[in-house]
Amino acid sequence: MKKDKVKPRLLKGFRDYSPTEQLAREKMLGKIRKVFESMGFLPLQTPSLEFAETLLGSHYHKDSLKELFGFKGPDDVDMALRYEFTLSLARYVASHPDLALPFRRYQYGNVWRVDKPGPGRFREFMQCDIDIVGTKNLLADAEIIAAMVTTFQQLGIDNFVVRYSNRKILNGLIEYAKIDTEKAPDVMRVIDKLEKQGREAVIKEFGEGRVDKSGDKIKGLNLQPEQISKVEEFLDLATNKSRDPLATVEELLGNMEPSQIGIDELRRIQTYLQAMHIPENKIAVDLTVVRGLGYYTGPVFETTLLDLPDYGSVFSGGRYDNLVDRFLGRSIPAVGTSIGIDRLLAALIELKKIELEYATSKVLVTVMDQNRVSDYLHILQNLRNAGIPSEIYSGDTKNLTKQIKYADKAKIPFAVIVGSDEFERGMVSVKNLSVGRERALKTSDRKEWLKADEIQVTIPDKDLISYLKKHLTNKEKKDE
Amino acid sequence: MKKDKVKPRLLKGFRDYSPTEQLAREKMLGKIRKVFESMGFLPLQTPSLEFAETLLGSHYHKDSLKELFGFKGPDDVDMALRYEFTLSLARYVASHPDLALPFRRYQYGNVWRVDKPGPGRFREFMQCDIDIVGTKNLLADAEIIAAMVTTFQQLGIDNFVVRYSNRKILNGLIEYAKIDTEKAPDVMRVIDKLEKQGREAVIKEFGEGRVDKSGDKIKGLNLQPEQISKVEEFLDLATNKSRDPLATVEELLGNMEPSQIGIDELRRIQTYLQAMHIPENKIAVDLTVVRGLGYYTGPVFETTLLDLPDYGSVFSGGRYDNLVDRFLGRSIPAVGTSIGIDRLLAALIELKKIELEYATSKVLVTVMDQNRVSDYLHILQNLRNAGIPSEIYSGDTKNLTKQIKYADKAKIPFAVIVGSDEFERGMVSVKNLSVGRERALKTSDRKEWLKADEIQVTIPDKDLISYLKKHLTNKEKKDE
Numbered sequence: 001m002k003k004d005k006v007k008p009r010l011l012k013g014f015r016d017y018s019p020t021e022q023l024a025r026e027k028m029l030g031k032i033r034k035v036f037e038s039m040g041f042l043p044l045q046t047p048s049l050e051f052a053e054t055l056l057g058s059h060y061h062k063d064s065l066k067e068l069f070g071f072k073g074p075d076d077v078d079m080a081l082r083y084e085f086t087l088s089l090a091r092y093v094a095s096h097p098d099l100a101l102p103f104r105r106y107q108y109g110n111v112w113r114v115d116k117p118g119p120g121r122f123r124e125f126m127q128c129d130i131d132i133v134g135t136k137n138l139l140a141d142a143e144i145i146a147a148m149v150t151t152f153q154q155l156g157i158d159n160f161v162v163r164y165s166n167r168k169i170l171n172g173l174i175e176y177a178k179i180d181t182e183k184a185p186d187v188m189r190v191i192d193k194l195e196k197q198g199r200e201a202v203i204k205e206f207g208e209g210r211v212d213k214s215g216d217k218i219k220g221l222n223l224q225p226e227q228i229s230k231v232e233e234f235l236d237l238a239t240n241k242s243r244d245p246l247a248t249v250e251e252l253l254g255n256m257e258p259s260q261i262g263i264d265e266l267r268r269i270q271t272y273l274q275a276m277h278i279p280e281n282k283i284a285v286d287l288t289v290v291r292g293l294g295y296y297t298g299p300v301f302e303t304t305l306l307d308l309p310d311y312g313s314v315f316s317g318g319r320y321d322n323l324v325d326r327f328l329g330r331s332i333p334a335v336g337t338s339i340g341i342d343r344l345l346a347a348l349i350e351l352k353k354i355e356l357e358y359a360t361s362k363v364l365v366t367v368m369d370q371n372r373v374s375d376y377l378h379i380l381q382n383l384r385n386a387g388i389p390s391e392i393y394s395g396d397t398k399n400l401t402k403q404i405k406y407a408d409k410a411k412i413p414f415a416v417i418v419g420s421d422e423f424e425r426g427m428v429s430v431k432n433l434s435v436g437r438e439r440a441l442k443t444s445d446r447k448e449w450l451k452a453d454e455i456q457v458t459i460p461d462k463d464l465i466s467y468l469k470k471h472l473t474n475k476e477k478k479d480e
Numbered sequence: 481m482k483k484d485k486v487k488p489r490l491l492k493g494f495r496d497y498s499p500t501e502q503l504a505r506e507k508m509l510g511k512i513r514k515v516f517e518s519m520g521f522l523p524l525q526t527p528s529l530e531f532a533e534t535l536l537g538s539h540y541h542k543d544s545l546k547e548l549f550g551f552k553g554p555d556d557v558d559m560a561l562r563y564e565f566t567l568s569l570a571r572y573v574a575s576h577p578d579l580a581l582p583f584r585r586y587q588y589g590n591v592w593r594v595d596k597p598g599p600g601r602f603r604e605f606m607q608c609d610i611d612i613v614g615t616k617n618l619l620a621d622a623e624i625i626a627a628m629v630t631t632f633q634q635l636g637i638d639n640f641v642v643r644y645s646n647r648k649i650l651n652g653l654i655e656y657a658k659i660d661t662e663k664a665p666d667v668m669r670v671i672d673k674l675e676k677q678g679r680e681a682v683i684k685e686f687g688e689g690r691v692d693k694s695g696d697k698i699k700g701l702n703l704q705p706e707q708i709s710k711v712e713e714f715l716d717l718a719t720n721k722s723r724d725p726l727a728t729v730e731e732l733l734g735n736m737e738p739s740q741i742g743i744d745e746l747r748r749i750q751t752y753l754q755a756m757h758i759p760e761n762k763i764a765v766d767l768t769v770v771r772g773l774g775y776y777t778g779p780v781f782e783t784t785l786l787d788l789p790d791y792g793s794v795f796s797g798g799r800y801d802n803l804v805d806r807f808l809g810r811s812i813p814a815v816g817t818s819i820g821i822d823r824l825l826a827a828l829i830e831l832k833k834i835e836l837e838y839a840t841s842k843v844l845v846t847v848m849d850q851n852r853v854s855d856y857l858h859i860l861q862n863l864r865n866a867g868i869p870s871e872i873y874s875g876d877t878k879n880l881t882k883q884i885k886y887a888d889k890a891k892i893p894f895a896v897i898v899g900s901d902e903f904e905r906g907m908v909s910v911k912n913l914s915v916g917r918e919r920a921l922k923t924s925d926r927k928e929w930l931k932a933d934e935i936q937v938t939i940p941d942k943d944l945i946s947y948l949k950k951h952l953t954n955k956e957k958k959d960e
Contacts, residue, residue, distance in 0.1 A: 004537070004538045004539065004806075005538070005806070005807065005808070005809050006531075006533045006534060006537065006538050006806050006807055007807075008570075008571040008572075008574035008575040008807040008808075009534075009571075009575070010527065010530075011527065011529055011530065011531060011553070011557065011559055012554075012555060012557075013554075014527035014529060015527065016524065016525065016526050016527070016572055017525035017526075018524070019522035019523055019524055019585065022522075022523040022524060022525050023522070023523060025525075026513075026523060033506075037840040037869060038864060038867075038869045038870075039841075039864070039869070039870075039871060040839070040840055040841030040869060040870065040871030041840065042499035042503070042839070042840055043499055043502040043503060043506060044496065044497065044498070044499055044502060045496065045497035045502050045505075046496050046497075047490065047491065047494035047495065047496070048528065048561075048590060048592075048604060049491055049549070049592075049604065050490075050491065051486075051489065051491060053486045054486060054488075054489075057484070057486065058484045058486050059484065066554075069529070069551075069553060069554075071549075071551035071552075071553075072551075073551075073594075074492075074493075074546075074549075074594050074603075077491065077492075079491055081528075090488075091486075091489075092488075092496055094488035095488040100886055100889035100890035101875060101886075102874050102875045102886075104871065105499065110528060112528075112529075114553075114554050124527050124528060124529065132874060134875065135874055135876050136876055137874050137875060137876055139847075139872055139874040140874040142857075143871075143874060271853075271854060272853065272854070272857060275853070275854035275855075275857035275858055275861075276857050276860070276861050277861050326484075326485070326486050327485065327486055327487075327488040328485075328488075329485050359520070359522070360516075360517040360518075360520055360521065361519075361520030373619070373751075373752065373755070374751065374752070374754075374755035375755075377619075377752060377755035377756050378755055380756070381755075381756050381757050384518060384519070387518075389517060389518045389519070389520060390518075390519075390520065391519060391520030391623075392619055392623070393619075394582050394612060394615055394617050394619040394620040394623060395581060395582045395615045395617060396615050396616055396617055406580055406581070406582075409580035410580035412520075
């Protein structure tokens with residue numbers, strides 16, 4: 001047997017979620033889903049595996065399967081685990097011509113990416129997306145921003161800002177700086193690095209390139225000096241927070257048609273957000289927002305947690321009017337945004353905006369007298385019928401101390417103890433283990449807190465439920 | 481563009497869950513999770529991908545990777561999508577020696593199997609498991625059965641029975657019939673076919689084998705006639721529902737030590753279930769219950785929906801005391817059960833025990849006058865603040881009839897309509913689309929129901945929320 005043992009290990013970049021993490025994740029996800037459903041978004045689930053061409057386009061190179069979790073599956077078909085939801089959404093919309101449009105949908109679930117794993121970087125992680133498909137109406141963009149703000153508010157995060165801009169303004173900049181439109185995606189990709197890499201690095205990338213910290217050479221775009229200085233004009237005003245960004249950029253790029261359209265769109269969105277009573281300090285036009293993804297065509301959004309700037313944007317998206325093209329050969333306009341669930345949860349925990357729970361049981365019914373198991377089960381059933389999550393000690397030891405130790409280790413707050421003497425007198429003992437734990441942290445005098453009467457009480461069995469309900473409510477009140 | 485189009489299609493054996501299906505699935509899953517948490521089970525999540533050896537054992541043949549969704553992934557590692565949760569649970573327990581035992585955990589999520597797809601048979605489907613790990617105590621087995629019964633009750637299913645037996649009784653039968661213990665797993669596998677294939681087929685499989693409907697030859701176990709007749713004695717009494725199965729089997733196999741232990745264990749479980757007030761008609765010892773899986777060592781359970789016998793067992797499991805061996809080289813006893821979520825949901829829908837929902841929005845705020853979008857957003861915000869899930873029409877048409885058509889298609893029950901005239905008078909119109917839909921089904925006279933005053937009312941805007949709340953509550957009351 002021993003030589004055949006399998007090492008109990010996880011694949012690199014994969015993780016378990018302990019019950020405590022999972023309880024917190026479910027609680028957070030429940031709140032997020034409630035926000036989305038209250039705004040009319042509908043849940044959709046698509047498969048984890050898709051045809052490779054759904055994810056990579058019709059002319060993918062076989063090697064790019066390796067950049068995803070892709071493989072030749074049953075029936076000799078190239079397939080891959082999804083790395084995001086938007087392509088599957090586009091596939092769904094393309095194959096459901098009868099769908100009521102605009103289609104407000106949300107989807108949560110795992111996505112898989114063959115990135116290099118690192119601290120906080122996993123190869124399987126959970127995302128939650130909302131999108132409104134089938135409309136160019138900017139009310140949809142405003143609704144997406146409103147959903148982002150409301151989500152943070154409902155999660156108890158106060159100090160955040162949803163920053164947004166418009167790709168169209170940048171399209172005008174490309175015209176203004178007389179840059180070849182083929183280079184536009186690269187220019188945007190470089191501007192997107194501004195916040196992270198700083199201005200000097202970005203300017204170098206516009207020119208001849210630069211060497212990064214690790215010594216790697218990063219190729220430059222080789223723009224002309226006149227072109228770079230025009231982009232710099234834009235960067236100057238984009239990073240100048242003292243003036244109204246839209247008025248400023250209008251002075252520079254108002255003559256460029258795409259920019260003027262982009263500016264007008266953002267103004268309209270501002271008006272809508274105001275009418276929706278979205279607090280002004282939670283939203284800001286920020287011309288440095290670009291988003292890396294190639295498929296955005298209009299407004300783009302991201303979010304900063306002001307107390308945790310290192311977390312980057314935990315919630316970002318934009319308008320993409322051409323994505324369904326891949327399947328239909330005609331455009332279906334759409335706008336959406338995506339939350340990194342695991343990163344947001346890490347932020348909530350760090351900000352202490354979520355109470356960590358360790359046990360679902362509030363009460364452990366101990367089994368002191370093996371001949372009275374049925375009586376203990378009777379108590380258990382009464383507790384459960386009264387809506388108190390409970391369990392009976394179902395392990396192998398008959399030793400009461402060890403049973404209590406289990407409750408303590410599992411962080412179950414109360415233990416019910418009834419010996420034969422108590423059964424005869426119609427009494428039960430209740431031990432408050434959470435008070436015990438709290439005191440143990442505060443006092444070194446173990447005897448002292450063991451004596452304290454709140455730790456263990458003996459009460460008539462008919463009062464058990466009301467006693468527990470009272471003390472559980474107190475605890476929950478404290479938790480709020 | 482056209483020649484590069486990707487066909488919007490699903491992989492064979494994979495499916496989307498439409499919003500209606502997904503809303504129902506979430507609602508059902510929420511109820512199930514609540515039952516499990518009220519009994520002290522804790523949620524765990526493990527990765528979708530595991531090392532191949534975690535799922536297949538240390539000496540797996542490369543070809544068996546193809547029997548799972550297995551492949552050589554990044555870093556040249558053999559990995560596969562999980563086909564169940566129990567092995568991942570065993571891995572988790574093996575690598576967390578500090579875990580409080582018994583560990584009550586539940587896990588829900590997708591599993592993947594390279595089975596031949598067919599109606600209702602998918603290659604990706606959702607399971608939800610509960611297990612109690614780290615105890616031989618039969619209270620754990622009783623808790624698992626109680627969880628099964630409570631789950632069905634909470635889902636509103638009345639007509640079901642959890643049937644259970646004990647592998648140990650069958651171990652005694654193997655001794656009694658003097659069958660080589662190496663053949664025991666095969667004998668159990670064949671007995672497991674009794675319900676589906678019938679007695680004659682099973683007897684043939686014990687002997688020389690048989691030819692199935694499709695003409696395929698099924699190999700027999702080549703038992704001796706004396707051995708077969710002893711197994712038949714057991715089948716006779718196992719299928720005789722007129723007597724107490726435990727008393728009957730004790731007469732036949734009471735002298736066989738494993739059988740007697742198995743019988744005593746089931747009696748103990750019966751006592752526990754009685755003390756937990758589990759209704760007697762919801763549980764039954766049934767000696768034909770075997771379960772196909774090789775790793776069961778004690779009590780085994782399955783469930784029949786009496787109104788839908790064709791669904792087979794939607795919730796089944798058993799005790800497996802050796803599974804963690806693979807990782808630790810020592811035993812950790814455990815017992816658990818697994819629900820096929822998608823099959824159970826199909827059953828709930830067929831039994832009409834779940835209300836299908838199509839929209840999350842209760843109200844569509846239409847945009848009649850493009851100059852007053854802010855006023856419509858104001859109405860929207862007030863509805864949302866009052867807790868009424870709502871959306872504003874965010875599509876591209878300005879035509880009111882088309883906007884109403886959207887609400888109708890999306891099955892949003894109410895539409896709010898305000899023209900400039902109504903704005904001036906401080907009035908709003910509310911159209912009840914669900915009443916309209918119901919009548920449309922009942923009457924062929926379209927004019928008649930269009931006229932009816934419940935279909936559309938005009939009320940002071942200050943009364944909008946109370947009007948909607950009243951009518952939404954009525955609707956919800958009707959739904960119950």
